[in-house]
Amino acid sequence: MQITREQITGLVLAGGRGTRMGGVDKGLQTLHGEPLAAHVLRRLAPQTSALLISANRHSDIYAALGSPYRATVVADTVAGFPGPLAGLLAGMQAAGSEYLLSAPCDSPWLPTDLAARLAQALDANHADIATVTTLDAHGDASLHPVFALLRTALADDLGAFLAAGERKVRAWYARHTTVEVVFGDERPFYNANSLQELADLERARGPG
Template sequence: MQITREQITGLLLAGGRGMRMGGVDKGLQTLHGEPLAAHVLRRLAPQAGALVISANRHPDTYAALGAPFGAAIVADTLPGFPGPLAGLLAGLRASATPYLLSAPCDSPWLPADLAARLAHALNANQADIATATTVDADGNTSLHPVFALLRTGLADDLSEFLDAGERKVRAWYARHRTVEVVFTDERAFYNANSLQELADLEGDRGPG
């Protein structure tokens, strides 16, 4: 049975330390006059029936950004900024739908068909997790693990994984039936890792 938009909760991952940007809240840095998180929300919202923002700092600011989309704000239940899996767990716990679509706050050009393609692959392969990968002109592949569609029933297993002190996204994915979906547009997954990289984007309007 086809996965519908209403069965998906979109999760914006904005709970990191932003260490490669000098410790700033990455999702609130501006691109073309708007916070990065606003760009991502605008592309994520049409692909999901509900939205959640994982944020460990500035919850009021994120609440204002998410208000036009009806987004709820959640924080990690584990202390010390333990990484994206903690954000995923918060999103899985907050979701009232059978599926969760996650995306990072620093990738303003995420594909408009991300949910549709991941959902098709997850269904076709009877998988638990579908995640994105790209292939460059030389045939080299790059996995983008936090662009993923997950069954929300995985929450308890992820909680146990984190309680055991584990933090690696790929190691947790390896515990489940995971399918990788190839996207051809690498730029759609571009993320700004430094303030200079973000500044370099100002003259670029992204993929068409």
């Protein structure tokens, strides 16, 4: 049975410490005059039935950014900034849908068909999780695990995984049936992990 937009809640992952940016709130750094998170929200909104923002700081600012999309801000339920899995867990627990589509707050060019392609692969492979692999000009593959479509029914298992002190995204994915969807163009998945990379994005030409 085909997965529809109405079955998917989008999640913008903006709950990290921004360590490689000197501790700033990454999702609020500007690109072309707008916060990075605003670009991501705009890309995700048409692909999902509802939106969530995972944020552990500046929740009022994120709530304002999300207001045009009726997005809800959710905070980690696991203490100590344990990483993106905690954001995924908060999103799964808050979503009122069968599936959660996640994307990091610093990838402003994410594909407009991300949900459709991941949903098709997840359904065709009877998988629990669909995530993204890209190929560079030399044909070398890179995995982008926080771009993912996940069944929200996995929340209890993820909660137990985190409670056991585990933090690695790929290790948790390995516990479930996961399919990697190949995208031939890397550019939609460019992200800004440092202020220099953000400056590079400002000068770069997006994928269109």
